[in-house]
Each structure stands twice: as structure tokens, then as C-alpha cells.
Amino acid sequence: MALSDYVSRKDLAARGPIPYATLKKLARDPAGPPCVRVGDRVFYHIPSVEAWLAAQAGVPAPVTRRRGRPTKAEQIERQRLREQSAQNADAAR
16 A cells, blocks of 8 residues: 555545545444544545445445324234234244
8 A cells, every 4th residue: 555545634625526525524423434533634545436426336325214193004014014024923933
């Protein structure tokens, strides 16, 4: 690993598809791209970030829950899943 393979957060954001603010947020997340801290600066190893990006291509985006009351369809689906799991638990006994 050569030192020339490392770039700052600002340089990586200017170079790639990940915005600066997102890189800053991901630096605290263990699931984010690998980074190296030197004092108060953060550096990224370009090949490692490229590998991380390639690995992220197959990962679906996390499902966020809507705020407020669930729709009728969501209520019915949840009830159906509850009944199904209860039947599976009874069958396993």
C-alpha cells in the first residue's frame, strides 16, 4: 500500500459518487467504507473504498418505517403473518 493510494475525505467526495456529508456520517458507522484517522483528519484507501462500493451493489437499502398509523393492507398483512407463525409453532410441537 503506497501513500499515494490514500486520499482525504474532501478529495474522495470530489472524485466519487459519495458526497462529503455522507462520508462524514459513514466514518462513524462500522458498515461504512474503511478509513484511517490521523489526528483529526480522515483518509481513505482508494482500492478498499472501491471494493466496499462493489460489495454495496448487492445490498438492498434498509427499509424505513412510515410514521403514523399503518394502512389497512399493512394491518391485514401483519395479522396474516402472526397467524401463520402461530400455526407453524403449533405444528412444531
